[in-house]
Amino acid sequence: MSAYLDHAATGPMRPEAVEAMLPFFTDRFANPSGAHRWARDARRAIDEARDELAELLGADPGDIIYTSGGTEADNLAVFGATRSTSREPGRAQPGLVVCSAIEHHAVLDPVEHLGGRVVGVDPLGRIDLDQLADVLRSETELAEAAEGPGVRLVSVMTINNEIGTLQPIDRIAKLVRRHAPDALLHTDAVQAFCWTDIAHITRNADLV
Ligand SMILES: Cc1ncc(COP(=O)(O)O)c(C=O)c1O
Incomplete structure (x- = not known):
């Protein structure tokens, strides 16, 4: 058998x-x-x-966009958000993208391609929130000094596809709003959709 x-x-x-x-x-x-x-x-x-x-x-x-699957949706979120104009009018340069080290390659590869920042995780796969806050704060300060676009997108998956870690999306959203208010928060919910109250746990994300 x-x-x-x-x-x-x-x-x-x-x-x-x-x-x-x-x-x-x-x-x-x-x-x-x-x-x-x-x-x-x-x-x-x-x-x-x-x-x-x-x-x-x-x-x-009206906010639902059909794609061929998870990879296309993730690629669209990362490339689309970093290349779109910012929430602030007149700042149309591509911005920085930040993700966790435990993302699926559908997110990791475009982030690496765009020269983004990757934030570490603990042994259970949970994103290091202090490191995330530091990255967001320092990149926002650098962008302000250089009058550049700053962090445009933060991408942290809802549930990991290999070890099942559930990320604290609400706490991540708070950090993003506080330290990089011009950024969108994306969460890859491929592995969460069937098993969780997806509307509730992703309620503070901009792109799911
Ligand atoms: C978390 C996660 N993101 C993205 C993907 C890619 O999805 P697809 O195979 O539909 O392109 C998968 C596939 O298993 C996944 O588990």
Whole structure:
């Protein structure tokens, strides 16, 4: 007998998910951007799913962005936020991104590519909050002195995909607001979505 023990990486689709998706591989297949009846039916299904997701996440339906999966969503958050204009008008330079050392490579690789800062974790995988505060404070001071863009994004995952560490998102959010008020807080919630009250534990994050 063999047992598959890698479900945190990927697993078989649940029968109810297969059943819910089957019509869209067969009868309800149309391009949702079209104007005809079949297209509008597909569009309706997408919008209904958007409403359900928004409710689960405690978000506005208009703020839901569909991606192909976790890697694309993480890449979009990191590259998108650092390259977007800042909350402060007129400061459009790409900013610094900060993440924890325990992020998935979907976050770590773009952060390294952008020359960002990586904050250490303790033996249980919890981010070092003092080090995070120091990094945010010093980078914000440096940016103010140089009139640069400063920290644009802080990315700390909700639950780790290998050791299951739950990060203190509320406390991290407080540090970000206090020491880098121009930054957005992103949390990769890939591993948290099915198992936690996601709306509650990510309520102080800007991007989930
Ligand atoms: C925490 C975390 N982030 C990102 C990803 C990447 O997601 P995907 O495989 O959908 O690109 C995974 C995949 O398991 C993950 O566990």
